[in-house]
Amino acid sequence: MPKAELHLHLEGSVQAATLIELDPSLDPDQIAAHTAYTDFAGFLKAYVWVNRLLRSPEHYALAARRLFESLQAQGVVYAEVTLSAGVVLWKGQDLEAVYNALYRETLRAPFPVHWILDAVRQFGPEAAVPVVEFAAAHRGRGVIGFGIGGDEVRGPARDFAGIFDRARKAGLRLTCHAGETDGPESVAAALDIGAERIGHGIAAATDPALSRRLRELDVPLEVCLSSNLRTGVVPSLDAHPLRRLFDSGVAIVLNTDDPALFDCSLESEYALAASRFGFAESELRHLAENSLRYAFAPRGALSSS
Numbered sequence: 001m002p003k004a005e006l007h008l009h010l011e012g013s014v015q016a017a018t019l020i021e022l023d024p025s026l027d028p029d030q031i032a033a034h035t036a037y038t039d040f041a042g043f044l045k046a047y048v049w050v051n052r053l054l055r056s057p058e059h060y061a062l063a064a065r066r067l068f069e070s071l072q073a074q075g076v077v078y079a080e081v082t083l084s085a086g087v088v089l090w091k092g093q094d095l096e097a098v099y100n101a102l103y104r105e106t107l108r109a110p111f112p113v114h115w116i117l118d119a120v121r122q123f124g125p126e127a128a129v130p131v132v133e134f135a136a137a138h139r140g141r142g143v144i145g146f147g148i149g150g151d152e153v154r155g156p157a158r159d160f161a162g163i164f165d166r167a168r169k170a171g172l173r174l175t176c177h178a179g180e181t182d183g184p185e186s187v188a189a190a191l192d193i194g195a196e197r198i199g200h201g202i203a204a205a206t207d208p209a210l211s212r213r214l215r216e217l218d219v220p221l222e223v224c225l226s227s228n229l230r231t232g233v234v235p236s237l238d239a240h241p242l243r244r245l246f247d248s249g250v251a252i253v254l255n256t257d258d259p260a261l262f263d264c265s266l267e268s269e270y271a272l273a274a275s276r277f278g279f280a281e282s283e284l285r286h287l288a289e290n291s292l293r294y295a296f297a298p299r300g301a302l303s304s305s
């Protein structure tokens, strides 16, 4: 089944072996200690710790190369990879140099790849301005979309309405993490500012009117099972609303989010849908088709030439 990854953070994909390549003074125990967490706040700290190890454009390029190799081995045919551009700027790095290094890897990738540049919600809309301007300037040079991630409770979507307007006017496609740690009103706010896909969005399962709105707008949820379990936003897989959302007709795409931090792969996420949520072969095929259907890139750009 050909499938795509649409919600995948480059920084959360860096495996321990690659971190040691980046910093040979690290050992696996140290890495395990820094990437252990029990809740969403702890996860964000682990994510920042990994981000800090990406100290140069070459480091980002190596992370991308290793990610593309891993995705190719899993039969992934297309990926829209998120770069935490807001974090690159926060670290004081040269975003142009980092992105140029990533774009060189993109041109050599074994399948088509586009980038979604992400701003950090809790840094506020001012900090998102240079991210959206950079994304706008690089649209057509590998950048396809703009998004916001991080802490949806501390950075409400309505604060980013102007930022999303700017991105839309520049021709960028829009995604928004929402309804992961916060409730259905956070998903509604993401739709209000024009999100075309929702990162996670599982809180929508508690609100039938919102589920109807998602269906009517044909906005998919980028569901990440292992992520939701590991960050504790669901207490168990049995409590995860994937099946209910799917059966209610909300469009679903399965993704890994941060595969190195959640010990998962796209294959393992599909396997979980089958083994823990009873997805039949035809339903798995439907999910795989959705991953291509809801890609921001046009169909013709989804296969390698």
Ligand code: HPA
Binding pocket: 009, 012, 047, 149, 150, 151, 177, 180, 227, 257, 258
């Ligand atoms: N949610 C919020 N912030 C993130 C995530 C996520 O799933 N992954 C990396 N940063």
Ligand code: ZN
Binding pocket: 007, 009, 149, 177, 199, 257
């Ligand atoms: Zn995410």
